[in-house]
Amino acid sequence: MTFSMWVWIATVGGLGAIVAFDFYLAARNPRDPSFKESVGWTVAYVTLAVLFGLGVLWLAGPRYGGEFFAGWITEYSLSVDNLFVFMLIMSRFAVPKLYRQKVLLVGIVIALLMRAVFIAVGAEAVSRFNWLFYVFGAFLIFTAWKLLRQDPNAEEEFSENVVLRTVKKFAPTTDDYVGAKMVTRINGRRMVTPMLIVMVAIGTTDLLFALDSIPAIFGLTREPYLVFTANAFALMGLRQLFFLIGGLLDRLVYLSVGLAVILAFIGVKLVLEAMHGSGVPWAPTISIQLSLSFIVGTLAVTIIASVIKSRRTERAAAAAAAPEPVRTAQASSSTAALDETGTG
Numbered sequence: 234m235t236f237s238m239w240v241w242i243a244t245v246g247g248l249g250a251i252v253a254f255d256f257y258l259a260a261r262n263p264r265d266p267s268f269k270e271s272v273g274w275t276v277a278y279v280t281l282a283v284l285f286g287l288g289v290l291w292l293a294g295p296r297y298g299g300e301f302f303a304g305w306i307t308e309y310s311l312s313v314d315n316l317f318v319f320m321l322i323m324s325r326f327a328v329p330k331l332y333r334q335k336v337l338l339v340g341i342v343i344a345l346l347m348r349a350v351f352i353a354v355g356a357e358a359v360s361r362f363n364w365l366f367y368v369f370g371a372f373l374i375f376t377a378w379k380l381l382r383q384d385p386n387a388e389e390e391f392s393e394n395v396v397l398r399t400v401k402k403f404a405p406t407t408d409d410y411v412g413a414k415m416v417t418r419i420n421g422r423r424m425v426t427p428m429l430i431v432m433v434a435i436g437t438t439d440l441l442f443a444l445d446s447i448p449a450i451f452g453l454t455r456e457p458y459l460v461f462t463a464n465a466f467a468l469m470g471l472r473q474l475f476f477l478i479g480g481l482l483d484r485l486v487y488l489s490v491g492l493a494v495i496l497a498f499i500g501v502k503l504v505l506e507a508m509h510g511s512g513v514p515w516a517p518t519i520s521i522q523l524s525l526s527f528i529v530g531t532l533a534v535t536i537i538a539s540v541i542k543s544r545r546t547e548r549a550a551a552a553a554a555a556p557e558p559v560r561t562a563q564a565s566s567s568t569a570a571l572d573e574t575g576t577g
Contacts, residue, residue, distance in 0.1 A: 236293075236458040244458075248465050251281075255469075256338055263413060265330040271477040278470030285466065289459070299521040300454035304463035306528055307453065307499070311446045311492060312467050313485075316475055318438055326431040332413050336431050337472040343436025345468050349461060351447055356457035366507035369448035373500030380493035406430060452499040452506075453524055484543040491535030495528055 266274075282305055290298025319337065328336055359365050405424045411417045415429035450460050502519045 236456070241458065244462060248462075248469070252338075252342060252469065255472075256335075263331045263335060266334065266473075266476050268477070271473050274473035275470060275477050278466070278473060282466040282470070285462065296521060297454075297456065297459060299525050300456065301459050301463055303453045303521055303525040303528055304450040304459055305466055306525070306532070307449055307495060308446055308463050308467035309470070310495070310528075310532055311449065312471050313474065313488065316471070319435060319475060322431060322434050322438065326427055326434070328427075328431055329410060332410070332428065334472065334476075335413055336428065337435065337475055339432045340435025341468050341471055343432065345465060347436065348447065348464050348468075352457060352460050352464065355447055355451060356455075356460065359451055359455060364507065366452075366503045369451060370500040370503030370507065373448055373452070373496045373503065377493040377497035377500065380489045380496070404429075448503075449496060449499045452503040453521065485536070485539045486542050486546075487535050487539045491531050494531050498527055498531075499524075 286298060286301045286305065289301045319340075323333060323336070359369075405422065407417060407419065407424050407426050409426075410428055411426050413428060414426055415432070416423060416425055418424070446464075447460070450463055454460060454463075502524065506518055
């Protein structure tokens with residue numbers, strides 16, 4: 234199925250209106266959003282994505298509806314991993330709390346525009362060259378292997394990419410922030426502020442993450458419209474998710490393992506589909522229903538296991554940090570209880 238041009242125009246227009254409204258609210262009243270506000274906006278964006286997916290299901294059928302949901306859930310879960318790096322960038326550039334919403338919003342818009350170009354090129358390439366799915370599949374399996382091998386206790390590091398280095402090299406930059414301004418004039422000389430630099434950092438760094446997320450979603454659907462909308466809804470809800478779970482990310486101790494399993498599954502799916510398309514008779518194909526079930530199930534197991542592990546770690550840390558008299562008293566009371574039981 235090919236989605237018509239008017240569907241593209243209406244969708245891009247609607248998404249643009251949502252982003253513009255969001256930007257207006259963030260610019261009119263810059264602040265560090267409360268937990269309650271972040272929950273409300275996160276629920277709102279998730280609801281929008283679900284309603285959109287139900288619309289695709291109703292208008293285009295269960296196949297494309299399933300492909301959208303599988304793609305959106307995958308992109309959203311992979312985007313959560315981006316939040317670690319976003320936090321590092323915010324810390325590296327010492328972004329004032331009042332302006333973090335604006336920085337994230339503009340950075341995410343930059344990322345979405347760059348991803349749109351990436352998606353257009355990728356869609357044209359995969360439609361012409363079936364062997365690219367072998368490349369994508371192998372790359373996803375390799376990425377999964379790297380995720381499994383990385384040290385979960387190792388601290389993330391942020392390194393400037395070539396785009397950011399180029400901007401900083403050729404654009405005169407002020408030492409300090411000038412409110413929320415991206416460009417200012419000092420002594421008659423136009424200069425950019427760290428606000429613009431950090432926005433470019435977030436937008437271009439997200440594109441590096443797209444190197445595995447875009448091939449992953451092409452393993453779930455070859456329809457460019459669904460690839461774009463799944464990415465758009467995943468990125469649009471990322472800003473509120475940043476403030477909602479910023480302090481909870483450390484609890485998702487098995488997130489990398491879960492994402493590695495998902496990426497490996499999609500990688501194998503891509504290779505099998507490429508083999509099937511090349512005429513290999515015994516190569517099976519994996520349905521979108523099975524893919525969606527596997528992705529949701531893996532994320533559910535990952536979250537539950539992470540919560541259990543985090544609680545056990547917290548209890549162990551609390552017990553180890555307890556003062557010696559308290560531990561002695563607890564041990565004595567336990568011994569006394571055993572004696573009473575034995576005496577009775």
